[in-house]
Amino acid sequence: xxxxxxxxxxxxxxxxxxxxxxxxxxxxxxxxxxxxxxxxxxxxxxxxxxxxxxxxxxxxxxxxxxxxxxxxxxxxxxxxxxxxxxxxxxxxxxxxxxxxxxxxxxxxxxxxxxxxxxxxxxxxxxxxxxxxxxxxxxxxxxxxxxxxxxxxxxxxxxxxxxxxxxxxxxxx
Numbered sequence: 001x002x003x004x005x006x007x008x009x010x011x012x013x014x015x016x017x018x019x020x021x022x023x024x025x026x027x028x029x030x031x032x033x034x035x036x037x038x039x040x041x042x043x044x045x046x047x048x049x050x051x052x053x054x055x056x057x058x059x060x061x062x063x064x065x066x067x068x069x070x071x072x073x074x075x076x077x078x079x080x081x082x083x084x085x086x087x088x089x090x091x092x093x094x095x096x097x098x099x100x101x102x103x104x105x106x107x108x109x110x111x112x113x114x115x116x117x118x119x120x121x122x123x124x125x126x127x128x129x130x131x132x133x134x135x136x137x138x139x140x141x142x143x144x145x146x147x148x149x150x151x152x153x154x155x156x157x158x159x160x161x162x163x164x165x166x167x168x169x170x171x172x
Contacts, residue, residue: 005060017099061101069115108154
C-alpha cells in the first residue's frame with residue numbers, strides 16, 4: 001500500500017536505525033482498515049470521534065505488522081517515512097532521515113502476538129542483512145527517540161524476547 005506521507009532521504013545520510021512503534025485505530029481496536037487509511041490520508045473523521053483529532057495528521061511507517069502476522073509495506077526503505085516526529089537518537093535529530101519505522105498493531109498495555117514477534121524478527125533480520133549499517137544496538141522503540149512524548153511500543157513489548165531472537169538470527 002503506497003503512502004503519500006514520505007519523501008526523499010537526505011543524500012548524505014545512511015540508514016542505521018530501526019524504530020519499533022505500535023498503533024491501533026481506534027485505540028484498542030484491531031483488524032480493521034483504519035491504520036491503512038490513516039497512513040494513506042483516507043481516514044474518514046466522521047467514523048469515530050478519535051479520528052476527528054488525528055485526521056489532519058500526515059504520518060506513515062515503512063511497515064505494519066498486524067496481530068495476525070500479516071505484513072504490510074507503506075513506504076519503500078530507500079525513502080523517508082514520517083514515523084518518528086520530533087525525535088533524537090544519540091546526538092542526531094531528525095530520526096526519520098536515518099531510520100526505518102516498523103509499526104505493530106497493538107497498544108502499550110496489551111501483549112503482542114507470537115506471530116507479530118516472529119514476523120518482526122524475520123523482517124528485522126532481513127533489513128539488517130540488506131542494510132549492513134544497522135547494528136543490534138540501533139534497534140529501539142519510539143519511546144527511546146521521543147522520551148516524554150511517546151511511550152510505544154510500551155510496557156507490554158517483550159524487548160528481552162525480541163533482542164534474544166534477533167541475536168540468534170543476525171549474522172554479522
